[in-house]
Amino acid sequence: MSVCLLLGALLVGGAGAQTAAGPAGQVSVTVQPGDTAFSLARRAGLSVQELLTLNGLSSPDLRVGQVLTLRVVPLTYVAQPGDTLYALARRFGVRVEALLEASALPPGAVLKAGQVLTLPVGATMPVGTSVPAGASVPVAPVQAQSFTPPAPAVGAAGAASPFQPLTPTQTAPVLQPGSPMPRSQTTDTPSPLAGAGDWRAAALSLLNTPYVFGGTTRAGTDCSGLVLQVFTPLGVPLPRTSAEQARAGQPVAPEALEAGDLVFFDTEGAGRVSHVGIYLGEDQFISANSYQGRVTVDHLRADRYWGPRFVGARRVLPGAAPLAVNR
Known part of the structure; x- marks a missing residue:
């Protein structure tokens, strides 16, 4: 009974999919006109790939009357x-x-x-x-x-990871001092990178490096540790934490972003910087993503998570004069 009630609650307001209880933990869903793999998976709390895998499908194309199986995990x-x-x-x-x-x-x-x-x-x-x-x-x-x-995971001061539960309403934070990220209990120093004269190659060579809170090496890194690994070999001195790095270099207006600029985010909704990445151009940036558990490349403004949490950028590489942000 609880399995059926749980699935019914998830499918309430959905566009017509008919469900029927099957074996324990399983429910059959009959595809109705207008249903898609995405809409059915979303209502059931699954990803499209999970829905396809569960039903042995190789394509998300569905037909009316097709019976799909969902697995319920109460x-x-x-x-x-x-x-x-x-x-x-x-x-x-x-x-x-x-x-x-x-x-x-x-x-x-x-x-x-x-x-x-x-x-x-x-x-x-x-x-x-x-x-x-x-x-x-x-x-x-x-x-x-x-x-x-x-x-x-904790740092030397015993503080928890900077990624905490998010508040839904952002308050247009600006770059300002935040609570510093605790240092690792180890005495890691940035590891040398082959071809460090090319910051882009150095950054992309760290793709899929495991996320380790407080890490600054290829064995594991956090967001500000990745920035140090890329720019320290270039002779660009930067502080350790994302909040401190948000005060380095010169401010850059969003419309003047260039590849190599540091981009900063408020992931806590508390009006302070708690994450940093390196802008790659074409609305993409690289960072040590704690949610993914590794270094990834993500979209800056187009991404529905990162876009609303982007709070500003700084230019730390020598080059063209940055366009200052009006305060």
């Missing part, structure tokens, strides 16, 4: 000390918004130890983990492994 999780919505969403392979909706939490909610969360349909369990006290056993889980929360 799982609850008891929040542990140090957990954040952002970290749990990444751990279970879901969106923060989906986790908030499934648990009936308001946007920007902050977790408390012992709080019981309901994971959305499509949540998966990390491999090689065990069920924490208070977590329910999933019905027909996508992955049978269960999960023990690791301790949150």
Whole structure:
């Protein structure tokens, strides 16, 4: 009964897909006129690829009357000390918004130890983990492994990662001093890069490097650590944290961005810089992405996550005079 109710809640307001309960943890969906793989997957809390894989499909093209199978994972999780919505969403392979909706939490909610969360349909369990006290056993889980929360990454001062639960309303923050990112417990120094005379090649050579909070090497790096690895070999002195780097160089207006400029983001909604990347041109930038767990290239303004959180840019490479931002 709970499986059917959960799926019904997810499909409420949808465009016509008819569902029927099947074996435990499974529901069949009959495709109706106007349905698409994207709309059905979104209503079920799955990605399109998950929907296709579950049904053995190689193409997202659907036909009316086609019966698709969804796998429902009604799982609850008891929040542990140090957990954040952002970290749990990444751990279970879901969106923060989906986790908030499934648990009936308001946007920007902050977790408390012992709080019981309901994971959305499509949540998966990390491999090689065990069920924490208070977590329910999933019905027909996508992955049978269960999960023990690791301790949150901390720096020398014991502070948690700068990526915290997001508030939905941004307040047009400007570049200003923020709380500094804690240094790693190790004494990492930027690793030398082959061909460092070409900053672009140096930056792209770090693609897919694992994200490690406080890291500054090819073994693992955070966002400001990536910037140091690229620019330190060029003789460009920069401070350690993204908030400090946001005061280096000269300000650049968004319309005057050039490749090599540093771009800054407020990922906390608190009106201060908490993330940095390197602009590559053509609305793309490279950064150490903690959500993806690696160094990635993303769109700047076109991306619905990064665009609203972009707060400004600085030019640290010698070259054309930057266009100052009016304050």
